[in-house]
Amino acid sequence: MNSSSKPYFFTKAMLVGVILGILALVIEWLHGDLKDLSNITGSMPHLLLIGGVYVGWALIFKITLDKAARREKAKWIETDANLKSLTNKTHTLFTQLHDHTNEQIIGIKQEIKQTQDILADAINKLVNSFTGMESHTREQQRLALELTDGHEEGAQQTTFEDFIHETSETLSTFVETTVETSKIGMSLVEMMDNIKTDVDKIMGALDEIQAISQQTNLLALNAAIEAARAGEAGRGFAVVADEVRKLSSRSTSFSNLIGESMRTVNISVLDAEKAINAMASKDMNFALQSKTRVHDMMLNISGINSKMSSTVEQLSAISLEVEQDVRVAVTSLQFQDLSTQLLSHIQGRVEAIEAMLGKLASISVSENGSIDDPSDDSSQRLNRFQQAIDEATETIKQLKHNPVTQEQMAAGDIELF
Amino acid sequence: MAKTILAVDDSASIRQMVSFTLKSAGYEITEAVDGQDGLNKAKTKSFNLILTDQNMPNMDGLTLIKNLRAMPNYKMVPILMLTTEAGDTMKAQGKAAGATGWLVKPFDPAKLVEVVKKVIG
Numbered sequence: 001m002n003s004s005s006k007p008y009f010f011t012k013a014m015l016v017g018v019i020l021g022i023l024a025l026v027i028e029w030l031h032g033d034l035k036d037l038s039n040i041t042g043s044m045p046h047l048l049l050i051g052g053v054y055v056g057w058a059l060i061f062k063i064t065l066d067k068a069a070r071r072e073k074a075k076w077i078e079t080d081a082n083l084k085s086l087t088n089k090t091h092t093l094f095t096q097l098h099d100h101t102n103e104q105i106i107g108i109k110q111e112i113k114q115t116q117d118i119l120a121d122a123i124n125k126l127v128n129s130f131t132g133m134e135s136h137t138r139e140q141q142r143l144a145l146e147l148t149d150g151h152e153e154g155a156q157q158t159t160f161e162d163f164i165h166e167t168s169e170t171l172s173t174f175v176e177t178t179v180e181t182s183k184i185g186m187s188l189v190e191m192m193d194n195i196k197t198d199v200d201k202i203m204g205a206l207d208e209i210q211a212i213s214q215q216t217n218l219l220a221l222n223a224a225i226e227a228a229r230a231g232e233a234g235r236g237f238a239v240v241a242d243e244v245r246k247l248s249s250r251s252t253s254f255s256n257l258i259g260e261s262m263r264t265v266n267i268s269v270l271d272a273e274k275a276i277n278a279m280a281s282k283d284m285n286f287a288l289q290s291k292t293r294v295h296d297m298m299l300n301i302s303g304i305n306s307k308m309s310s311t312v313e314q315l316s317a318i319s320l321e322v323e324q325d326v327r328v329a330v331t332s333l334q335f336q337d338l339s340t341q342l343l344s345h346i347q348g349r350v351e352a353i354e355a356m357l358g359k360l361a362s363i364s365v366s367e368n369g370s371i372d373d374p375s376d377d378s379s380q381r382l383n384r385f386q387q388a389i390d391e392a393t394e395t396i397k398q399l400k401h402n403p404v405t406q407e408q409m410a411a412g413d414i415e416l417f
Numbered sequence: 418m419a420k421t422i423l424a425v426d427d428s429a430s431i432r433q434m435v436s437f438t439l440k441s442a443g444y445e446i447t448e449a450v451d452g453q454d455g456l457n458k459a460k461t462k463s464f465n466l467i468l469t470d471q472n473m474p475n476m477d478g479l480t481l482i483k484n485l486r487a488m489p490n491y492k493m494v495p496i497l498m499l500t501t502e503a504g505d506t507m508k509a510q511g512k513a514a515g516a517t518g519w520l521v522k523p524f525d526p527a528k529l530v531e532v533v534k535k536v537i538g
Contacts, residue, residue, distance in 0.1 A: 123430040131437040327526050330434050334523035337428040338501055341472060403472050405503035405521070412503065412521025414532055417512045 020054040083378075098361035105354045112343050112350075123336035130333065134326040141319040144312045164301050171294040178287035185280025192273035199266045206259045213251040220245035332409050341403050348399050356392035360385060419445040420537055421462070425455035425469040425481065426499070431522070435468060435499070438526040439533060452476025456484050463490060466537045471500035471507070479514050486515040495536045499524060 223241035227234035363384040406412060422444050424435045436446045447462065449455035453475040459467065467485065471478035478498055485491040495517040503521045511519055517536060520529070 120429065124433070127430050127433050127437075131433075134441075330438065330526050331523045333434065334431060337426075337431050337522060340428065341501055404501045406501065406523070409523055411523055411525035411528060414518065414520050414528060415508070416518040416532070416536070417516060 014055070016054070016058055018051070021051040024050045024054075087378075094361045098357050101357050102354065105350055105357075108350050109347060112347050116340050116343055119336045119339055123333055126333055127330075130326050130329045134323060137319045137322045137326075141316055144315045147308070147312065161305060164298065164305060168294070168298045171290075171298075175287050175291040175294065178283050178290070182280045182284035182287060185276050185283060188276045189273055189280060192269050192276065195269050196266060196273070199262050199269060202262050203259060203266070206255050206262065209255045210252060210259075213248045213255060216251070217245055217248035220248055331411050335409055338404050338406060338409075345399065345403060349396070352392060352395045352399060355395065356388060359388035359391070363388065419443055420465040421445045421447065422466045422468060422533070422537075423447050423449060423455060423458060423464040425449040425452060425467065425473070425478070427451050427470065427473040431470070431499075434526070435524075435529070438529055442530040442533070444533070452478060452481035452484075455481055459485060459488070459491060464494065466533060467491075467494060467496040468499050468533075469496065471498060471502050471511075479510055482511070482514040482516055497532070497536065499529075 220241045223244065224238050227238035227241055230237065363381055422439055424432055424439075424446055425448075426432050426435070427450055432448045432450075436448060439446050447458055447464070449458050451473040452469070455467070455469060456476065467481075469478045469481055476484075478500065482496055482498075485494070485496065496515065497518045497520055498511050498516050499520045499522060501522045508519050518532065520532065
């Protein structure tokens with residue numbers, strides 16, 4: 001209450017005094033003390049006394065009220081100061097809360113971003129690694145199949161199987177030829193035996209010729225003796241006998257020459273027979289051994305080829321398994337997209353909280369109500385608080401929709417409209 | 418000649434995996450980083466199939482589909498959604514916008530190829 005209200009108070013006090021005086025007159029009139037209005041002047045001192053008493057009471061009352069008002073005002077000032085102190089403390093606390101929360105929110109946002117970056121980088125490398133692995137496995141499988149099939153795309157090559165077959169055939173032909181040569185050698189040995197028999201027969205015939213020649217020579221000698229005995233008459237016969245003896249000698253020489261040649265031929269035939277026999281025997285053994293070795297070798301090669309084919313089949317099966325593993329890996333690696341969307345959604349929620357806290361903190365310093373009424377100030381602040389919370393509620397409502405439905409990394413549904 | 422597919426996704430890893438999977442199956446892939454990029458690329462080149470995500474910056478999948486369906490040469494081109502969204506409401510919106518099918522992430526590479534073959538051969 002200020003000093004400008006004092007005259008108004010005195011007027012009110014005087015008015016109250018007059019009213020009370022009139023009230024006293026009415027009471028006296030009613031009690032019979034004032035039966036005639038002409039006596040009113042006689043009772044004026046009484047009236048004045050009563051009025052004065054009431055004015056005095058009014059003054060005392062006013063002084064008492066003033067004191068009470070001053071005490072009340074002092075209390076209000078103290079309360080207001082306390083409220084302002086509380087408001088300042090609240091503001092300080094809100095500011096501290098905002099600063100700390102803001103610092104944490106900035107940290108959370110940075111760490112979410114860091115997590116997203118790490119995830120993106122790691123996934124990029126993992127995807128490259130897995131896709132590269134599958135490509136290499138496919139290439140490995142293709143090469144392995146080429147090794148057994150022997151077919152390069154767009155090119156004509158002999159297969160390993162064909163190579164084995166052709167080599168086997170060539171070696172078989174060689175062995176057969178060698179066996180055939182050995183057989184011919186054996187025939188030659190037989191032929192040589194026949195020649196030897198014939199030579200022996202010729203040698204026998206030559207012996208017979210030799211005996212005939214000796215007999216002829218003896219007959220010619222006898223004829224010469226008989227011609228000498230006959231004298232002149234046997235001279236011509238002696239000439240014939242001499243000629244016969246010469247023919248016999250020539251026949252013996254010729255027979256000896258043939259015999260000598262035939263013995264040489266016989267020796268050569270025997271040598272040839274031995275050589276052919278040895279060669280035929282050796283070829284045959286070699287051929288038979290070779291045939292066995294080639295057969296065994298082909299069996300081994302065929303076995304190696306079968307094993308290689310089996311290994312390639314196993315490699316193909318492993319490649320398919322790797323392909324299947326990569327499929328699972330590619331499906332699982334998509335967790336980065338899901339995680340990133342969830343992290344972005346979390347970031348949205350954090351930003352909503354950040355915005356709400358920012359508004360609440362700014363209200364405590366910006367809002368000021370009536371100076372004389374701290375409750376007005378608080379009321380306005382509360383209204384702004386409510387408004388800030390309502391706005392935040394609207395924002396948070398929009399964030400309720402989670403963009404990621406999946407809770408596990410199993411492949412999602414497919415629907416064609 | 419290989420059939421062409423436009424893969425629209427803001428996730429680089431998803432684009433990479435979609436691209437790898439479909440290239441291995443013999444398709445030619447063009448990548449776009451968001452709906453707007455996808456729309457720009459669709460304007461400059463014709464595709465046999467569009468494969469798009471839903472939640473992307475600049476332009477989302479549903480808006481992209483609406484824009485593509487407004488273009489005469491994309492009225493009949495199949496458009497598949499490949500997204501983490503699996504809600505019936507969202508699917509209904511996709512169908513209404515003109516989507517041909519809805520694939521929920523994560524996708525199985527073999528099933529993706531199967532669906533693409535079913536749609537464009």
